[in-house]
Amino acid sequence: MSAPERIPPRGGLTEDSAVCELLAEGELAVRGRIREASNAVLYCAVELDGRSAACVYKPVAGERPLWDFPDGNLARREVAAYEVSRATGWDLVPPTVLRDGPYGEGMCQLWVEADPAEELLALVEGEEAGEGWKAIGFAEVPGGGAALLVHADDQRLRRLAVLDAVINNADRKGGHLLPTVDGRLYAIDHGVTFNAEDKLRTLLWGWAGDALTDDAVEVLGLLAAGLDGEGALAARLAGLITPEELDAVRTRVAALLRTGRHPEPSGAWPAIPWPPV
Structure with missing residues (x-):
């Protein structure tokens, strides 16, 4: 055989x-x-x-x-x-x-095989992220010092930041990012998402407050249509999350379209998950 x-x-x-x-x-x-x-x-x-x-x-x-x-x-x-x-x-x-x-x-x-050679997160000296990187915040390093934690200024990550805002991801860590050898990026571990309360906690704050890309605005419009009434996406989600959670998805998509900007940390809880990686 x-x-x-x-x-x-x-x-x-x-x-x-x-x-x-x-x-x-x-x-x-x-x-x-x-x-x-x-x-x-x-x-x-x-x-x-x-x-x-x-x-x-x-x-x-x-x-x-x-x-x-x-x-x-x-x-x-x-x-x-x-x-x-x-x-x-x-x-x-x-x-x-x-x-x-x-x-x-x-x-x-x-199962996704990640490319270990691709670097999406780094710790750098100084207070500036440097070209090609976005600052997240300072992190303690062995020896009692601190270094600036940064993520790549990468269109794939920016799209993921939008997706996380829509699904209200409360645990976006570095270990959940899987770049592949063919240049694609995949993300895993989405069990703590879709809460009706705002719980966004992520490493991808590099674009906080920035205007959304035209690409993101177009996609959010498609999501809004799919979530409206008896839209196809709403029908698929109805069997997976509660009605309150589904309404909250609609509200978050509408808010992103209304502001036209990436969300910013609320200040009501730690904005970065622990451990970050």
């Missing part, structure tokens, strides 16, 4: 629908556990009709309750984040589905 055709790492794919079919309907086999994660994250292989891929399976049964996210679950919010990303056309979140697995319902997401 011939070996199954292996789906390449995200970046070489052209049809998300085919990948989602594989993830949703394929036979899921657990290969190991990613122990660094705070919730159960299982590294798996999935196979269907001669196609296979590596993926991550996060069962709802392995989630720790969060007092400030009492509604729904992490798995459904991960899928909701993918649906919004897909609606933007920016494809910043790897294909993600909700399915039954060896440990019950959970999210299943295509």
Whole structure:
């Protein structure tokens, strides 16, 4: 029997629908556990009709309750984040589905191999970020000193900052950024998103207060249309987040279009997640 055709790492794919079919309907086999994660994250292989891929399976049964996210679950919010990303056309979140697995319902997401050579975050001396970088803030370094934490002035990250503002991401860390060898950028770990209260916490504050790009304004307009009434995006999100959370998405999109600017830290809570990476 011939070996199954292996789906390449995200970046070489052209049809998300085919990948989602594989993830949703394929036979899921657990290969190991990613122990660094705070919730159960299982590294798996999935196979269907001669196609296979590596993926991550996060069962709802392995989630720790969060007092400030009492509604729904992490798995459904991960899928909701993918649906919004897909609606933007920016494809910043790897294909993600909700399915039954060896440990019950959970999210299943295509595994992405990151390019370790690409640097999106750095610590620099002095008080200026330098050309090609955006300042985040000062961070303590070994020895008791401080250095300026910066992120790349990168269009891919800027788009991600807009997506995070829409989905109200409360935990955008550096380790969630996956640049690939073909020049694309993907983002993972979207379980603490979509809260009806403003909880944006991110490393991507470099454009705070800046005018949105024309590209972002156009995409936000598309999202607004998809969220309106019985729009396609609203219908997909309705089964994943609460009505209050869905209304809050509409409100955030409308606010971004009204101001035409990237949001700024509210000052009501720490603006940067800990640990930042």
